[in-house]
Amino acid sequence: MVKPIAVRSLHNQVIQELGRLIVSGELEAGKGLPREELLAERMNVSRTALREAMKVLSAKGLIESRQKTGTRVREAIYWNQLDADVLAWRCASMPTESFVEKLVEMREIIEPAAAAAAARRRTPEQLAVIKAAYDAMDASETLDAWAEADLAFHESMLQATNNELMTSLFSVIETALGTYFVLSASNSANFKLALPQHLKVYEAIRRRQPEVARQAMVKMVDDSRNNIRRHQANNKQASNKASAS
Amino acid sequence: MVKPIAVRSLHNQVIQELGRLIVSGELEAGKGLPREELLAERMNVSRTALREAMKVLSAKGLIESRQKTGTRVREAIYWNQLDADVLAWRCASMPTESFVEKLVEMREIIEPAAAAAAARRRTPEQLAVIKAAYDAMDASETLDAWAEADLAFHESMLQATNNELMTSLFSVIETALGTYFVLSASNSANFKLALPQHLKVYEAIRRRQPEVARQAMVKMVDDSRNNIRRHQANNKQASNKASAS
DNA sequence: GCGATGAATTTGTAGTATAAATTACATCCA
DNA sequence: TGGATGTAATTTATACTACAAATTCATCGC
Incomplete structure (x- = not known):
């Protein structure tokens, strides 16, 4: 899991508040902020x-300051979309279907490749970490426990690629899985359905079989995508009924 | 091309200076900085x-401040490796072979998938931008002109995926191509060798043929990787001769 | 009409003072 | 002696004030 580095400090609060406002669109792009x-x-x-907060937001590409002109919100094209904060803010405000689709597409691209790379280059120690995460998934008895272990599984796999650029993409995977867990929570009957898929990936990585690992991961993400579609359809149906009654 | 937003302001200079020191390893991880x-x-x-500079470095994951304890450099695991600045700093200090390999691996994963996605979803306008970049590559007469057009080609392709998460990975592609141009400069006889490869990718995107686009891009990155290996071998040989004489 | 010049506005930088947090030490009690 | 507990010292966090620099915009002169 990624550290939730306490948000208690004042400028962190300001970062969060302004960041959310901007990403959610409540502060329109191009429009200038009030002066400092x-x-x-x-x-x-x-x-x-x-x-101090504005400097950070500026580093994330959200705003731009110039003397005399003031500070204005930048177009979304310039945002650091892969930044963990930006992803979280997008998720908090607009987990629209299109955004979820984009997240899934990223998983489809990243994770099979990562699984293959991990199968090639993982060390025994890294394998043990993956195994530990799998065991925790197996032992989990609540959706929360499952979610935590699942994230750990995917993170440890990324780390086992021994390519830190790949590992840094965990922020995207984390966000994607996060939205998935939220959707799953609506009917959290059997949340451990994906366990066998994870076992296959783990086994392939253990046996150093890159192509087997890739294929197993392709299936896992595919299933996940299908589940999301089903959940969204259900939710839509449910909300339609609710609004009709 | 990405904006080189003037570095003239003081805190930006401090960000660059400290960032470079940390990423290059001259400021060892774990060690504390002098007090503010x-x-x-x-x-x-x-x-x-x-x-103001430290807050930005902290947002990039390079440092961590706590009261009484002071500020210390964080382990590389926590750095935002996909941040454009961090990539640039790594490149400035250690374009080691292993780092270049990691960049190439990222290209192998990202670009074929992006080419396929662009072939599926590009708009006519986006296609025109790609075409313009290709024409500029064709017309280029210096390595610099080629490099600029080449970057534009790859960026416009990423934009044509209509997935902004994908587009944000341009910082990685940009860095990878950058190191490649530097290597190519050593024997920049015929820098336009890759032109036909780009044409094939463009044509596949124009014709909306995802799999053709993917395969063409696989070949392009593959060729690029081979060229890099040849360049590095040449350079090593050359430097060996030089140190022997 | 047009260019130059200067005034006004907003961010950028500096400096000082104080608050808050946390470590480290010392002290006290059993 | 050992442990807990409180207190002092240190470092970052926040606030406030003052001035510098840059850039816009209007005004003036021609």
């Missing part, structure tokens, strides 16, 4: 804290 | 500017 003094006052923080 | 007051004095900036 006003904005700071309005948010009840000092200009110092506000500026 | 001292560090600011040593770098001839105010504590204000230094702190």
Whole structure:
């Protein structure tokens, strides 16, 4: 799991608040923000804290500041879409079907390749970490426990590729799985359906069979995509009924 | 091309300087930095500017600050490896063979999938942008002109996938191509060898043939990888001769 | 009409003061 | 002696003020 590095500090709160506002679209692109003094006052923080937050948002590509002109929200094209915060903000505000589709597409591309690479290059220690995650999935008795172990499984697999660029894509996988868990929660009857798929991937990595690992992972993501479609259809049906009654 | 947003501001300079020091390993992980007051004095900036820079580095995962304990460099595992700055810093200091290999592996995974997606979903306008980039490559007469057009080609293809998560991976592609251009510069006789490969990819995208586009892109990246290996071998040989004489 | 010039506005940088957090030490009690 | 507990010291976090730099915009002069 990724560290939820406490959000208690003031400028972190400001980062979260402004970031969410921008990504959700409540602060339209191109439009300028109030000048620092006003904005700071309005948010009840000092200009110092506000500026530290703005620098971070600027580094994420969300805003741009120029003297005299002021600070304005940048077009979404310039956002660091792979940044963990940006992904989380998008998820918090618009888990639209199209966004979920994009996340799944990324999984389809990344994870089979990662599984193959892990099968080729994993060390015994890395294999043990994957195994531990699998065992935790097997032993899990709640959806939360499953979710945590599942994330650990996918993260440890990415780490076993021994390519840190690949590992950094975990933020995307994490977000994708996150939305999936949320959908699954609606009818969380048997959340351990995907266990055999994970075993196949693990076994292929253990036996150093890249192509077998790739194919097993393709199937896993495919199943996941189908499940998402079913869930979304169900939810839509349910909400239609609800609004009709 | 990505905007080189002027680096003139003071805190940007500090970000670049500290970022480079950390990523190059000159500031060892785990080791603590001098406390803010001292560090600011040593770098001839105010504590204000230094702190704004540190917040950004912290957002990139390079450092971590705690009261009383001070600020320390984090392990490389926690760095945002996909961040454009981090990639650039790595490249500036250690374009080692292993790093180049990792970049190439990322291209092998991302670009064929992106070519296929672009072939499926590109709009006529997006196709025109790709075509324009191809024409610029065709017309280029210097390595620099080629490099610029080549980057534009790959970026426009990523944009044509209409998946902004995919598009954001351009920072990786850009870095990979960048190191390739540097290597090519050593014997830049015929830098337009890859032109036919690009034509094939473009044509497949135009004709909406995902699998053809994927295969053409696989070949392109493959050729690129082989060229890199040849260049590196040549360079090594050359430097061996030089040190022997 | 047009160019130059200067005033106004907003971010950028500096410096100081104080709050909050956390470590490390010392002290006290059993 | 051992352990807990409180207190001091250190470092980052926040606030506030003042001024510098850049850039826009209007005004003035021709």
